[in-house]
Each structure stands twice: as C-alpha cells, then as structure tokens.
Amino acid sequence: MTTKDTVIDLYPSRVEAQPRILERKDPVVYPNDFEGPLTKEDLSAYDADGYLFAEAFFTEEETAALQNELRRLLAESRGVRKPEIILEPEGDEVRSIFAVHRDNGLFRALSEHPKLVSAVRQILGSDVYVHQSRINFKPGFKGKEFQWHSDFETWHTEDGMPRMRALSCSIALSDNYPFNGPLMVIPGSHRHFVACVGETPENNYESSLRRQVFGVPDEGSLTWLVERSRIEQPAGRAGSIVFFDCNIMHGSNSNITPYPRSNAFFVYNSVENKLQAPFASQRPRPDYIATRE
Amino acid sequence: MTTKDTVIDLYPSRVEAQPRILERKDPVVYPNDFEGPLTKEDLSAYDADGYLFAEAFFTEEETAALQNELRRLLAESRGVRKPEIILEPEGDEVRSIFAVHRDNGLFRALSEHPKLVSAVRQILGSDVYVHQSRINFKPGFKGKEFQWHSDFETWHTEDGMPRMRALSCSIALSDNYPFNGPLMVIPGSHRHFVACVGETPENNYESSLRRQVFGVPDEGSLTWLVERSRIEQPAGRAGSIVFFDCNIMHGSNSNITPYPRSNAFFVYNSVENKLQAPFASQRPRPDYIATRE
Numbered sequence: 001m002t003t004k005d006t007v008i009d010l011y012p013s014r015v016e017a018q019p020r021i022l023e024r025k026d027p028v029v030y031p032n033d034f035e036g037p038l039t040k041e042d043l044s045a046y047d048a049d050g051y052l053f054a055e056a057f058f059t060e061e062e063t064a065a066l067q068n069e070l071r072r073l074l075a076e077s078r079g080v081r082k083p084e085i086i087l088e089p090e091g092d093e094v095r096s097i098f099a100v101h102r103d104n105g106l107f108r109a110l111s112e113h114p115k116l117v118s119a120v121r122q123i124l125g126s127d128v129y130v131h132q133s134r135i136n137f138k139p140g141f142k143g144k145e146f147q148w149h150s151d152f153e154t155w156h157t158e159d160g161m162p163r164m165r166a167l168s169c170s171i172a173l174s175d176n177y178p179f180n181g182p183l184m185v186i187p188g189s190h191r192h193f194v195a196c197v198g199e200t201p202e203n204n205y206e207s208s209l210r211r212q213v214f215g216v217p218d219e220g221s222l223t224w225l226v227e228r229s230r231i232e233q234p235a236g237r238a239g240s241i242v243f244f245d246c247n248i249m250h251g252s253n254s255n256i257t258p259y260p261r262s263n264a265f266f267v268y269n270s271v272e273n274k275l276q277a278p279f280a281s282q283r284p285r286p287d288y289i290a291t292r293e
Numbered sequence: 294m295t296t297k298d299t300v301i302d303l304y305p306s307r308v309e310a311q312p313r314i315l316e317r318k319d320p321v322v323y324p325n326d327f328e329g330p331l332t333k334e335d336l337s338a339y340d341a342d343g344y345l346f347a348e349a350f351f352t353e354e355e356t357a358a359l360q361n362e363l364r365r366l367l368a369e370s371r372g373v374r375k376p377e378i379i380l381e382p383e384g385d386e387v388r389s390i391f392a393v394h395r396d397n398g399l400f401r402a403l404s405e406h407p408k409l410v411s412a413v414r415q416i417l418g419s420d421v422y423v424h425q426s427r428i429n430f431k432p433g434f435k436g437k438e439f440q441w442h443s444d445f446e447t448w449h450t451e452d453g454m455p456r457m458r459a460l461s462c463s464i465a466l467s468d469n470y471p472f473n474g475p476l477m478v479i480p481g482s483h484r485h486f487v488a489c490v491g492e493t494p495e496n497n498y499e500s501s502l503r504r505q506v507f508g509v510p511d512e513g514s515l516t517w518l519v520e521r522s523r524i525e526q527p528a529g530r531a532g533s534i535v536f537f538d539c540n541i542m543h544g545s546n547s548n549i550t551p552y553p554r555s556n557a558f559f560v561y562n563s564v565e566n567k568l569q570a571p572f573a574s575q576r577p578r579p580d581y582i583a584t585r586e
Contacts, residue, residue: 253547
C-alpha cells in the first residue's frame, strides 16, 4: 500500500501523449477466509474473466419492491435539477441518479444486503464500503451509448483510488435483452491497464457523466484487448446481478427498442484502499460521486 | 392493381397530423408455382413472421470473393464525393454505397445469382427486378443507429411503389454478433402499415440516407407492435442471408465494438408492381436510389 507520505502512481494515465497498456500489479481475488454465497468455482471464474454473472440473485419479492421504488424515484426526479440527477446527452430524460445508498432508504438497505456484501468481501478480502452508488435508466427508444472504459481509470485519476481493490455490482431492475443496450465486457481485460491520453479538464465530471470524453481508451488498445479475448453480454432478467472488477473494460450500445433498461449500481471499495489525492486531476470529485469519508 | 389513370392510395402516409395503423391489403407470399431453394415451411415462416433467415446461403468461395470486392470498393470510395456514396451522420466514414448492381460487376452478378433470384420469385410470385441496391458498412466503434422504419413507407411515399410486393435481401459480408448493431425485426409487423405524420421536404433523400427524420414511425405505434410480438435479431455469419418483407418494421442499434458490420443489400420488386408518381412527395428520388425503368 502507498501512504499519504509516499505516493507512488502504479497506474499513470492522462499524463502521456501516447496511449500505453500496462500490466495489472494487484490481485483480482484477494486471499481470505470470508464466508459467503460464492463458490470456489465462482471465485476462479471471476479471477479469470474479471466478472461474474448470477441469475435470480435477489428474490422476486425483493426485486419487485426495488422496481416499485425505482419507478417512484424516476417519477419524482423528472424536471428536478440537482447534481445527483444526470440527464441524457440529448434531451431531458433522466440517465442516472447518484448517491441512492445515501439518500434513499430502500437502496441503502440494498447496499447493505448481507448476501451482497458477503459476496463482495469474498472477492476483495476485507471489509468494504460503498464508494459510489447510482441508479441507471436507459430509456427505451433513445438510450445512448456508454463508451468503453475502465472505471478504475477514472477513480484513480479523478478520485485518487490508489490500487485495484474495488468492484461494481450491477443489479438488473428490468429484463435485459441482447438488443436493449446491455452491459458488454471484454473478459480478461481487467489484467491490463490502458493508460489514456490527454489531461483532465477542471470539473470534468459535470459533463463526463452524460458523455465521457476524457479517460476514453483509444481504438488501438480496444482492438488489442478484443483480439486477445471476446465480447460478452452478461444480460439477465430483473433480479440478476453482475459483479465486475474495477478495471474490466466495459461499455454498452444504444437502445432504440421500446424496452427501457434500468439497474442499480453499487461500487464497493476495500477499507484497505482508501482514497488519496487524485492522481491526474486538480480536485477530487464531490462526495455524491465518490465517498471520501 | 392501380393504374396511372386510376391511382388509389391504399397506404396513405405523411398526410395526416396523427399517426395511424392500417391493415395490410396485399398478400405476403404470392401464390405461384416457381421452383427454388425455399421449402414450403420456409415460405409459411416468411408469411407469418415477415422474414426468413438462412445461414450459409452462399458458399465460402462466393463469400470470400464478395468480401474482397467489398474491401476494394470501400478503399476506393474513401474521400470520393458522389451521390451514390453516403457518409455517417458524424464524420467521414462511408456508411453506404448505392447502385452497386449497376456500377460493379461482381455485385451485379450477385444480384442475378440464380439461387437468390429464384428464392425471391418463390415469394413474390412473378418476375422481379432490382429496385435498389447498396452495400452498408457499419464501421467498428462509431456505427450509428438505423431508426425503426418500414421500407415500404418510404418507397410508397417517395418512390411511388403502389403495393406491398417487394422484399429486401441482406447478405452478411462480415460476421454478425448480437452486439455489433445487427438487424432487428419485429416479427408480424409486416401485416400492419404505420402511417407516419409530417410532410416530406423536397430532396429529403439527401439527408434521410444519413439519418432518417421523416417517415419515422411514432413511439406509440412501435410499442403497440412490439407488445403484440417481440424483437428478433436474425444475425448470422458472413455468407448468411435475411429475406425480409418490404413492410416489416426493422432498425438497428449503434456499434461501439471493434467489429465492423458489412452487408450487401438488394431490394427486388415485382414486375407487376411498377413505380408510379410518388404518393407523398414532389418528385421521385433519383435512379441510383430507386430504379424506375
């Protein structure tokens, strides 16, 4: 671990003029004895692919309650302007609502769900906390792309997350199909860090959450990753979950179908991996995007 | 059949202020005794669904020759400005090349391929001619959506095609995946005609081939069609083919993957269904978009 006194940047990005692919310097599954719902096979699949998909991780009752709350929250948020509510790049449709683990009772309870948290601990090998939470809506007809990216690249450069010891859970709250813009991942890409070019502009997050421009990997690196692997769409029904490593390359296509795509999104970070000063940005992002407590 | 003297518009569109869904007034498979590669089961599936998918319709040698010619044609077309070459909405990537059955030897031969033409005759029940041809390139990383549409809506309003007695063949010249923006269809939608709102602006085709704005069905009608059916992605490997009815509702999502998606596209019209004056447009579109001979 680096400390505040001796900060070594193991994953420099947005500092050079040319993109570069670096090897990962951290474990994927951290050795531990935590008990939880994941089997040995689950953990080795996660280690190899960088993600794990589980159908019906939550019960039908739990899922229905979350869907109701999601609908209520979406209706309540229409027309409201506050930083936590992000709109689609074109138009006024709500794209994401951040900090739901802080602001909403039911989603806070979900972020503390014992089955969920113990699975996360099995992977990260320590106690964990919520680094970021949000609900994503990909509306029918006009949901836009999320360009390919590694979350860690942003959390490292803009939030000061030192090591790769964090993961995301995407909990499906509507049925995913191959054609309504589901999550796409490049299995194995979590073992490579694509250093991106360009400097981070001040307050980049204000526009990057609508459409990302900085911290976007170059087409050459993406092709390199896909050529060595493949693309998968771990798309499931409402109530399913995808756990994915903080550094796996992922993105999603647009959605012109009438089927909206909604999910709840929690990022857990290890308590051993506390945030420091951002590695390539003037100021850390606000707390509703990256918990710094 | 209507004639030049007594033109009755069975499928009015772009004339009313409200969208409307009309029933189809024409057969899908026209009764006939033509011999060809399609079985009775193929023909009833086409009748019910409005499309038919066949893997490996062309041999590997034929497919390889077409792929080579496609690459040559794409390279040759870069930077060339002529009406037949359509660019992506944003940027200078080639999106389509029209009239390849007229301008290119190999694609002309493909449009006259006996297996292909006899299959088309089995469906349309008459001799046929090429109404339109093109090659589509959906480049990797930045291929944009094709919004949902019925081809017939445009051919009727802008080209003066009187009846639904035409079909398209999409011949895959690269491997299609669920995630690189393949064709999506709504099975059964070919039995309904969605009359669109708004008037056609003059020379609409000059922009509509890049991004369609007029003749776009409304979200209510699309939801109505999908609720009564489903969405399918008849995506196959290079050398596969999709035959689809002129009035089936179809579209495609964007493509952020590195895999480009290319196909050859032929529209065949029955010789009994000759073009007339456009039903909702000032002037017919030029010959490279709609053969009028």
